[in-house]
Amino acid sequence: MSITILAIESSCDETAAAVCRDGVILSNFIANQTVHEQYGGVVPELASRAHMQNIVPVVYAALQKANQQSGEPTDEASIHALLQSVHAIAFTQAPGLIGSLLVGAQFAKSLALALNVPLIAVHHMQAHVLANLIEDPRPEFPFLCLTVSGGHTQIVLAESPLSLKVIGETMDDAAGEAFDKSAKLLGLPYPGGPLIDKYAQTGDPNRFKFPEPQIPGLNFSFSGLKTAILYFLQENTANNPNFIEENLADICASIQHRIISILLNKVKAAARTTGIDQICIAGGVSANSGLRKALTEMGQKHNWRTFIPAFQYCTDNAAMIAITAYYKFLENDFADLSVSPTARAEW
Ligand code: KG4
Numbered sequence: 511m512s513i514t515i516l517a518i519e520s521s522c523d524e525t526a527a528a529v530c531r532d533g534v535i536l537s538n539f540i541a542n543q544t545v546h547e548q549y550g551g552v553v554p555e556l557a558s559r560a561h562m563q564n565i566v567p568v569v570y571a572a573l574q575k576a577n578q579q580s581g582e583p584t585d586e587a588s589i590h591a592l593l594q595s596v597h598a599i600a601f602t603q604a605p606g607l608i609g610s611l612l613v614g615a616q617f618a619k620s621l622a623l624a625l626n627v628p629l630i631a632v633h634h635m636q637a638h639v640l641a642n643l644i645e646d647p648r649p650e651f652p653f654l655c656l657t658v659s660g661g662h663t664q665i666v667l668a669e670s671p672l673s674l675k676v677i678g679e680t681m682d683d684a685a686g687e688a689f690d691k692s693a694k695l696l697g698l699p700y701p702g703g704p705l706i707d708k709y710a711q712t713g714d715p716n717r718f719k720f721p722e723p724q725i726p727g728l729n730f731s732f733s734g735l736k737t738a739i740l741y742f743l744q745e746n747t748a749n750n751p752n753f754i755e756e757n758l759a760d761i762c763a764s765i766q767h768r769i770i771s772i773l774l775n776k777v778k779a780a781a782r783t784t785g786i787d788q789i790c791i792a793g794g795v796s797a798n799s800g801l802r803k804a805l806t807e808m809g810q811k812h813n814w815r816t817f818i819p820a821f822q823y824c825t826d827n828a829a830m831i832a833i834t835a836y837y838k839f840l841e842n843d844f845a846d847l848s849v850s851p852t853a854r855a856e857w
């Protein structure tokens with residue numbers, strides 16, 4: 511039997527829907543919320559409202575694109591026919607902003623009830639890891655995954671699609687926060703990660719030296735870096751008010767260089783302690799061009815097989831929710847209609 515799943519992601523500020531058939535992504539549609547830029551961060555109330563506005567058109571667009579991809583007509587009747595034929599509805603259950611999660615969860619539950627199909631609850635961070643299974647080349651189990659997003663920084667040991675263990679994580683800020691908070695100190699708009707990436711490309715990564723914390727084991731810490739950057743900027747702008755604009759590329763390159771070295775030194779330690787040589791990355795920060803390049807180079811040096819998802823599967827998306835739901839479907843891992851989303855969730 512062929513399995514078609516409609517998946518919805520609404521954990522933060524992206525409203526997304528995807529259709530997956532037998533583990534193949536037919537469509538992956540995302541509406542980005544630009545309303546937050548002017549506030550320097552995601553405003554939860556505005557995010558929930560934007561999800562409310564976006565969710566129906568986003569789901570509709572995902573269904574339409576799926577029909578297009580499989581050579582079916584894209585008129586309204588054909589889109590309804592596809593909706594009637596889905597075998598399960600998947601949604602992001604946790605973690606995330608509770609108001610945002612509620613919109614996706616409520617929509618998914620209503621749809622599952624109306625279509626009389628099972629509901630699949632997906633953990634957002636597990637889905638980031640399994641984004642590595644969307645396209646070839648795919649890693650074989652077991653593999654390690656450095657999962658770096660706006661809210662999390664983890665090293666995950668993946669034994670099978672549904673057996674994922676966190677073996678290292680941040681003790682304070684996430685890598686994405688380190689990028690975004692540094693960008694804010696530089697006067698750059700939210701989200702600053704992609705902008706630091708952009709300016710870093712023409713800068714000298716060794717011009718300024720920022721400290722690397724000495725945290726035992728496989729855990730991370732980024733709060734010291736943030737403080738070091740703050741003092742560095744205060745000191746230098748006191749002497750030269752134009753310091754940031756005159757040195758933006760070198761500052762960005764140096765900050766990015768340090769964040770990457772903090773991340774990859776722990777990946778190296780994880781590979782050494784587990785003996786696993788297949789290394790994946792996932793999450794929004796894995797879109798960073800410096801990190802992608804550095805991981806590839808480190809992989810070549812250490813004879814690892816490295817896996818880097820396509821950009822669209824690194825940042826928040828529903829294709830990763832759909833692929834995770836597919837593996838859950840195969841294991842009959844369905845959720846009850848009484849399931850509630852939660853802002854925080856242990857694995
Ligand atoms: O996974 P994601 O889209 O959302 C969460 O689940 O948090 O990650 C968002 C984070 C933000 O902190 C953003 O600045 C960062 O990913 N990010 C980047 C890049 N693209 C997104 N950080 C550095 N370089 C990038 N190119």
Ligand code: ZN
Nearest residue numbers: 659793794826
């Ligand atoms: Zn995410």
